[in-house]
Amino acid sequence: MADMNEPDVPRMKPDLPQFAGVTPTDALATAIGAEGPATTRKRIVLAWGLWDWGSAAFNAVVTTFVFTVYLTGSSFGPEGTVEAQLGWALAAAGLLIALLAPVTGQRSDTSGRRKFWLAVNTYVVVALTAAMFFVQPDPSFLWLGLLLVAAGNVFFEFAGVNYNAMLSQVSTPRSIGRVSGFGWGMGYIGGIVLLLIVYFGFIQGLFGVPDEDGLPVRVAMIVSAIWFGLFALPVLFAVPEYRGTGAKREKVGFFASYARLGRDIARLWREARHTVWFLLASAVFRDGLAGVFTFGGVLAASVFGFSPGEVIIFAIAANVVAGVSTIAVGALDDRLGAKPVIVAALIGLIVSGLLVFFLHDGGQIVFWTAGLALCLFVGPAQSASRTFLARIIPPGREGEVFGLYATTGRAVSFLAPTMFAIFVTIGGAAYFGILGIVLVLAVGLALLIPVKAVQERLRS
Incomplete structure (x- = not known):
């Protein structure tokens, strides 16, 4: 496990912006007091990180490298059609998340039941993942598969709101970057182990599952559900239930929560x-x-000719690269601030994506090299984005603001699928979709640059 002892660095100045009636001094004091430990406790961090480890069952196996690749295969419909339907299903899920995430996060804060709702949403995802076993390779089962993936995304995002909100409970302002990076890294490493089990146990037939009716993938969904269910348990036992400032706010009805949210955003x-x-x-x-x-995974299979087994092998390598880089860059986040990490990662992603596009005729070696380069930067960008926000959230509003974080993300969740589809349509080939994703990353970078580097101003 990464060393979580406190580094010998200057203390932060309480230069946090005032929000919702909370002063900067209150915010900093709460961050190192009631909202979290005075020092980082490795046992608690490990328990928290194991949820990320278990979540690889949904992130890596369901949505990226196994189930969605299975669902967009020829057994479910013609190429191009099933990919588009997957995009629309995820867009619908994004709309629900955008409407509900900030309020569900706010209500978990005010109820003092943050851990309870993490458990509820996590095990709904576990049940939905297990239900994917019933999706047989036939067009008549496509909508069942799409429904399960979309619903899983909704509840997984709700769980993530509460999980992210716990970051201030398990870290200090001086270790938050490394703790966040450790969590993301655990997710990638957990993905490696689970993908190895799926590849050798089911794709290669080590466990003797018959290679018919999609059984290798379907049984892998059962194993993935068990995996997530088991590794989600430690955080529920080790991290105390939230009893901070937010739990002392007046409780209001569901619809009144939107009015409160509007006032807080204003x-x-x-x-x-x-x-x-x-x-x-x-x-x-x-x-x-x-x-x-x-x-x-879809591009690897449709553009570069990867077999399902080769997609999983690539996924394992991708998770190794992403996990190592994310854990390593966590220390830079604490020392340099989150914004420089995010900017550098986005530039690296844009360059790598363009290489995939322009060199796609080079075959699988291009996807192996440029694709792994993409993975080098994805994790640090995700982790640093979380820590940037966590450092400036006022005490007691973690669930609400991370819910808003989920909402703003999901409110534009149509962008990447839409731009992917538009560029594929214009270019007449799937690899043109890469340009759509690169464009979204470039716009995000352009919007980020003018944002003041609050993280740098936190340091003396």
């Missing part, structure tokens, strides 16, 4: 406008990052 705009701009910028570039994962 106050945020008045008092911490660059936080709002960051939410908008991150929404765009995070959708580009999601596009890299959502369409990565």
Whole structure:
């Protein structure tokens, strides 16, 4: 496990923006007191990180490299049609998340049941993943598969809101970058182990599952559900239930929560406008990052001729690269601030994506090299984005603001799928979709650059 001991670095200045009636001093004091530990406890961090490890069952196996590749195969319909239907299903899921995530996050704060809702949403995802076993390779089962993937995305995002909100409970302001990077890295490493099990156990037939009716993939969904269910348990036992400032706010009804959310956003705009701009910028570039994962396996198979087994082998290598880079860059996040990490990662992603596009005729070696380069930058961008926001959230509003973080991301979740589809339509070939994803990343970078580097101003 990465060393989480406190580094010998200057203390941060309490230069946080005021938000929702909370002073900067209150925010910093709460961050190192009631909202989180005075020092980083490795046992707690490990338990928290194991949720990320288990979540690879949904991120890597379901949405990226196995089930969606299975669902967009020829057994379910003609090429191009099933990919588009997958995009529309995910767009519908994104709309639900955009409408509900900030309110569900807010209500988990005020109810003092953040961990409870993490558990509920996690195990709904576990059940939906297990239900994917019933999706047989036939066009009549396509909509069942799409429904399960879309619903899984909704509840996974709700779980992620509460999980991200726990970041301030398990870290300190001086270790938050490394703790966040450790969590993301655990997710990638967990993906490696689970993908190895899926590849050798089911694709290569080590476990003796018959290679008919899609059984290798379908049984892998059962194993993935068990995997997530088991590794989600430690955080539920080790991390105390949230009892901070947010739990002391007056509880209101569901629809009244939207009115409260509107007032809080208006106050945020008045008092911490660059936080709002960051939410908008991150929404765009995070959708580009999601596009890299959502369409990565599909492109590997349809453009570069990867077999299902080769897609999984690439996925394992990709997770190794992403996991190592994310854990390593966490220390730079703490020392340099999150914004430089995000900017550098986005530039690296844009360059790597363009290489995939312009060199696609070079065959699989191009996807292996440039595709792995993409993975080198995805994790650090995701982790640093989370820590940028976590450092400036006022105490007691973690669930609400991370819900808003999810909402802004999902509010534009149509961007990457839409741009992917538009460029494929214009270019007449699937590899043109890469340009659509690159464009989304470039727009996100352009929106991020004017945002003040609040993280740098936190340091003395």
